[in-house]
Amino acid sequence: MIHMKKINFWLYHPVLHTFLLPVAQTLFGAAYAARFTSFQFIPYLVIYAFLLINKLLENQLTKQASSMDNFFPKLNLFLEALNVLCLLYFYLHGSILMIIFPLIYTLVVHFQYMFLAYDMALLALSILAFFKGVVIQAIVFYASLTFLPSALLLWSLPMFFPLFLLEANRWEQMVTAESPALTKHFPSSVSLLKTYASPRNRITLLLSLLIGIGVLSRQAGWWALFLLISLVSFGSRSSKRSNKMAFHLFLICFSTLYTVIWLIHYIPR
Numbered sequence: 001m002i003h004m005k006k007i008n009f010w011l012y013h014p015v016l017h018t019f020l021l022p023v024a025q026t027l028f029g030a031a032y033a034a035r036f037t038s039f040q041f042i043p044y045l046v047i048y049a050f051l052l053i054n055k056l057l058e059n060q061l062t063k064q065a066s067s068m069d070n071f072f073p074k075l076n077l078f079l080e081a082l083n084v085l086c087l088l089y090f091y092l093h094g095s096i097l098m099i100i101f102p103l104i105y106t107l108v109v110h111f112q113y114m115f116l117a118y119d120m121a122l123l124a125l126s127i128l129a130f131f132k133g134v135v136i137q138a139i140v141f142y143a144s145l146t147f148l149p150s151a152l153l154l155w156s157l158p159m160f161f162p163l164f165l166l167e168a169n170r171w172e173q174m175v176t177a178e179s180p181a182l183t184k185h186f187p188s189s190v191s192l193l194k195t196y197a198s199p200r201n202r203i204t205l206l207l208s209l210l211i212g213i214g215v216l217s218r219q220a221g222w223w224a225l226f227l228l229i230s231l232v233s234f235g236s237r238s239s240k241r242s243n244k245m246a247f248h249l250f251l252i253c254f255s256t257l258y259t260v261i262w263l264i265h266y267i268p269r
Helices: 003-009 014-033 043-066 077-092 096-111 121-145 151-178 180-185 187-197 202-233 242-268
Strands: none
Touching: 003 043, 014 121, 014 151, 014 242, 043 077, 043 096, 043 121, 077 096, 096 121, 121 151, 151 202, 151 242, 202 242
């Protein structure tokens, strides 16, 4: 029993999730690139650092937006300097696409709450999920091979939906738990966020799994059903903080299982 408590403590620990989320975002892109070339450690490390830095910046921007101080981002000079160094690396070691995609990614992270000011939460969540779940796979692949196969988009598309759920839950907690004033100012966005964010709303959650299973089953057959294991991420936890960590863990489990099942199928026989 004590061991289970320790396991749960680490499984739902926010610091651990902060470092694992960039891995979950990039795992499939790295695995797909490994079909064509050996693992490119330095580019992957820079992309990981870039995602981690932007996640830390996003956490600060979330606290700022929840206070309704200003939806325009205030800069953290140290993190922004590291962010610029990563962008500089992409510029010096890649083509124009290698700088455009990460630049747009960081701009989306910085200005995401401007959409809330115009009560456009659904658009913001869709853009965030697309860049964090799909575009980042293209960045990882392109950093290794400097071309983009069309099939990568199809295989990466299921990553959109777990990211959408995670972002909706994060926004919902910000506008309801951390800043009740936002609920008053943006009622339609809050209503939409509650629709998508709660883990009790199984329809959106199951839709995420069904699309992942549907895409993966085209090649992996019944193996794709193992994606359902991701549902254990939610367990019996019910607090607001635990729900947030559960969505993190769901993304980590989903990404890992999706990539492993895909790799098993492509192991040379």
